[in-house]
Amino acid sequence: MRLFIAIQLSESMRNAISDVQYLLKRQGVRGNYTPRENLHLTLVFIGEYNDPDRVHDIIEHIPIEPFELSLNGMGAFGDLWWIGLEPSGELQGYVRRLRHVMAEAGIPFDRKRFSPHITMLRRASIDIMKVGIQPVGTAKMVVDHASLMRSERGRSGMIYTEI
Ligand code: 2AM
Numbered sequence: 001m002r003l004f005i006a007i008q009l010s011e012s013m014r015n016a017i018s019d020v021q022y023l024l025k026r027q028g029v030r031g032n033y034t035p036r037e038n039l040h041l042t043l044v045f046i047g048e049y050n051d052p053d054r055v056h057d058i059i060e061h062i063p064i065e066p067f068e069l070s071l072n073g074m075g076a077f078g079d080l081w082w083i084g085l086e087p088s089g090e091l092q093g094y095v096r097r098l099r100h101v102m103a104e105a106g107i108p109f110d111r112k113r114f115s116p117h118i119t120m121l122r123r124a125s126i127d128i129m130k131v132g133i134q135p136v137g138t139a140k141m142v143v144d145h146a147s148l149m150r151s152e153r154g155r156s157g158m159i160y161t162e163i
Pocket of ligand 1 (some may be wrong): 004041042045110118119151
């Protein structure tokens, strides 16, 4: 199964991101908008791995001192558009600990540098510079746990399920 570890977003964050998506749609930006229920912040991408219990054990054994996350601006990696987050030492520290223990346990994962972002649109029809940066606001949430997610291709897009 295809797995990743993510933070599930609060309703107020989902609302704020849906508002930005609405503004973009109204300005004629087409593409594959992330449905509200799929919005998340990936911490570690594992990919194909068939022992979710081992990953669960690791998540449960790394304590999180609850910390705050705030939305902060938007940007793009090519035609993938994202909402950014206020830099957080606590978030970076947690992901570092998580990855360290996963590596020690020999669980495979994508080692690319962690660059926190929430994907809101894929395959955008135009260059981001043409519409400019939309107001994103500063919706906040307190993070007190991470979720192990399974990703499957559904008939009308990806289905992410917390397992
Ligand atoms: P993305 O939104 O920037 O594509 C499920 O695919 C989640 O894992 C997405 O949030 C995706 O990030 C993230 N992810 C990170 N590394 C990935 C990789 N190598 N392949 C697919 N998804 C990856």
